[in-house]
Amino acid sequence: xxxxxxxxxxxxxxxxxxxxxxxxxxxxxxxxxxxxxxxxxxxxxxxxxxxxxxxxxxxxxxxxxxxxxxxxxxxxxxxxxxxxxxxxxxxxxxxxxxxxxxxxxxxxxxxxxxxxxxxxxxxxxxxxxxxxxxxxxxxxxxxxxxxxxxxxxxxxxxxxxxxxxxxxxxxxxxxxxxxxxxxxxxxxxxxxxxxxxxxxxxxxxxxxxxxxxxxxxxxxxxxxxxxxxxxxxxxxxxxxxxxxxxxxxxxxxxxxxxxxxxxxxxxxxxxxxxxxxxxxxxxxxxxxxxxxxxxxxxxxxxxxxxxxxxxxxxxxxxxxxxxxxxxxxxxxxxxxxxxxxxxxxxxxxx
Numbered sequence: 001x002x003x004x005x006x007x008x009x010x011x012x013x014x015x016x017x018x019x020x021x022x023x024x025x026x027x028x029x030x031x032x033x034x035x036x037x038x039x040x041x042x043x044x045x046x047x048x049x050x051x052x053x054x055x056x057x058x059x060x061x062x063x064x065x066x067x068x069x070x071x072x073x074x075x076x077x078x079x080x081x082x083x084x085x086x087x088x089x090x091x092x093x094x095x096x097x098x099x100x101x102x103x104x105x106x107x108x109x110x111x112x113x114x115x116x117x118x119x120x121x122x123x124x125x126x127x128x129x130x131x132x133x134x135x136x137x138x139x140x141x142x143x144x145x146x147x148x149x150x151x152x153x154x155x156x157x158x159x160x161x162x163x164x165x166x167x168x169x170x171x172x173x174x175x176x177x178x179x180x181x182x183x184x185x186x187x188x189x190x191x192x193x194x195x196x197x198x199x200x201x202x203x204x205x206x207x208x209x210x211x212x213x214x215x216x217x218x219x220x221x222x223x224x225x226x227x228x229x230x231x232x233x234x235x236x237x238x239x240x241x242x243x244x245x246x247x248x249x250x251x252x253x254x255x256x257x258x259x260x261x262x263x264x265x266x267x268x269x270x271x272x273x274x275x276x277x278x279x280x281x282x283x284x285x286x287x288x289x290x291x292x293x294x295x296x297x298x299x300x301x302x303x304x305x306x307x308x309x310x311x312x313x314x315x316x317x318x319x320x321x322x323x324x325x326x327x328x329x330x331x332x333x334x335x336x337x338x339x340x341x342x343x344x345x346x347x348x349x350x
Contacts, residue, residue, distance in 0.1 A: 016044040065094045068122040073101035077279035085300030110136040117144040124307035149303040153193040162294045167325035168201025179336035184242035186221045186231040221252045228255020243336045250275035268334035287331030295323045
């Protein structure tokens, strides 16, 4: 028994009348252990309430039981969703989670990550966009010998991601089905692959339906409420005005709602608005925001599953599954005014 009174692996071995190696094999779920021995050790552990010492196991197995979620400090709601998924996947196990923002200029982030990995030595890292797209960040992980899982679209297609391009096209098609033909877009940060995928989905769908997709209907944003507000003000001055606007995240969509309120444009009667990611913010706006739900929690859970068995076996070229998106309908979207009358007129003409 340890000095602090806690049972050790030696105590379990003695009570089960087995060797410490047998207990170790049980704790590591070794296939070399027979069912009889496994049952004997399990019974003693359950009777005594034994909890293995993670630090001791880490030394014995030459691996740490820490995983790290690394992000840029932006998109806090997305970080929380991924964190929730990772914690759910880790529940009841030995793994613990570190959360590390890499803030400041992008040029400093590789050095920040190197310091973090050297100091804490996690057994695996989960990278959020845009870090997942940065070759310098990936190289910092490789240099430290730390396996990483990347979330979101990546240059080599190895990131765990949702089908964001198809999801945006789905959102546009749904609006078209409600009679909207002038549909604006508030795009995400220039150069970010996630934003590019969503913008391409918008362009795909507008072309498929033969609708105007000119530059006047697309305004840049940086994923912030402020940029959504500025973009919304511009789009609402376009003539003819869009009857619907899609933003590449919920924060920018909230900015559009604010711009509409400023202009005394009623949502959804006079303007429909859709966000992306379905963060908690979507339920707090007035009216509640229709949003495309991207399963960030499921992506985080999948990342943990890939890392928890043996992070050293993680490879960048593993074919990632795609996770489906789902449109969550709330109060910010309605059929375009006059759409039903247009339909009746068209039927009468035929």
